[in-house]
Amino acid sequence: MVKYFLICILSVSLFSSCNGPSASAESSATMIKPSKAQAKTPKMVKNKPGTKVRPIEGAMQINLNEIEATAGSEACVSLTTSSFNNILGIQYSVNFNPQHLKFKESKNYGLKGLNKGNFGANKANMGHINFLWFDMNVKGITVPNNTVLYDLCFDILAKSGTSCAIEITDTPTKIEIVGPNKSKLALESSAGKITVK
Numbered sequence: 001m002v003k004y005f006l007i008c009i010l011s012v013s014l015f016s017s018c019n020g021p022s023a024s025a026e027s028s029a030t031m032i033k034p035s036k037a038q039a040k041t042p043k044m045v046k047n048k049p050g051t052k053v054r055p056i057e058g059a060m061q062i063n064l065n066e067i068e069a070t071a072g073s074e075a076c077v078s079l080t081t082s083s084f085n086n087i088l089g090i091q092y093s094v095n096f097n098p099q100h101l102k103f104k105e106s107k108n109y110g111l112k113g114l115n116k117g118n119f120g121a122n123k124a125n126m127g128h129i130n131f132l133w134f135d136m137n138v139k140g141i142t143v144p145n146n147t148v149l150y151d152l153c154f155d156i157l158a159k160s161g162t163s164c165a166i167e168i169t170d171t172p173t174k175i176e177i178v179g180p181n182k183s184k185l186a187l188e189s190s191a192g193k194i195t196v197k
Contacts, residue, residue, distance in 0.1 A: 060084055060177050060185055062149070064166055064192025069156050074104060076153040077166055077192045084147065086140030086180040091132040092187065093173040096166045098127040100158035101194065108151040112141055123172070130173045140180060158196045167191035 061082040069075035096103075103124035106116055113136055120130030129152070135141050158164055168175075168189040177185040 058179075058183075058185055059188045060087065060090075060179070062168060062187065062189045064168070064190060066193040066195070068195045068197050070197050071156055071158065071160050073156050074153055075156055075194050076107070076151040077194065078108070078151050079149045079192075081143065081147055081149050082145040084141075084143045084145075086142055087135070087185075088138065088140050088178040088182065089132075089134035090177050091130075091173055092168050092175045093171055094129040094131060094152065094166060095169045095171060096127050096154070097158075097164060098125055100156075100162055100164040100196075101127075101154040101166070102157055103129060104153045104155055106150050106152055108148060110148045110150065111143065114150060120173075128172055132173070134178075154194070156194065156196055160196050162196045164194040164196065165191050166193065 063080045063082075065078050065080065067075055067077060103121055106119050109115060111133065114133055118131060118133045120132070123130070152166070154164075156164075168187070168191075175187055177187055179185040
């Protein structure tokens with residue numbers, strides 16, 4: 001099993017020391033404890049496959065694309081981001097139907113410091129992939145709109161005519177996005193889909 005990297009968290013100084021509690025992509029730690037005002041910020045607004053993401057103020061956006069594939073083949077879905085401005089850290093889950101798709105690998109990384117160690121796949125056979133990333137320099141990273149964060153590749157188990165949804169959720173990993181000044185941001189996401197021909 002791949003050893004997932006550890007993150008270091010302090011409640012007062014986010015990611016600034018390695019003396020506090022740590023966690024991996026497998027255990028899905030909370031990156032920052034929001035204030036009461038921040039706690040009212042919506043964690044995520046989801047849109048159905050084929051629906052364009054409508055920006056909401058202060059939210060980071062991630063779109064999963066829709067593709068076609070043949071039964072028994074391998075297919076990769078891209079996760080593309082917008083409003084990724086001065087982001088310090090992100091965590092969430094990607095969910096799918098394990099009877100239709102078998103997770104194979106992540107690749108095509110478009111974010112500094114992102115690699116296979118950021119993905120927890122020990123529950124992939126249940127349809128859950130944990131994702132956890134943070135800026136090692138604790139300065140916040142900005143990328144252009146429509147940047148591909150990464151691809152997730154699957155073996156297609158489903159039969160022809162099946163529609164296989166892939167979406168970002170907070171199960172089992174709690175959704176957290178930490179932005180400028182350690183603020184907690186909302187996530188707006190559109191689900192992806194693999195249509196089996």
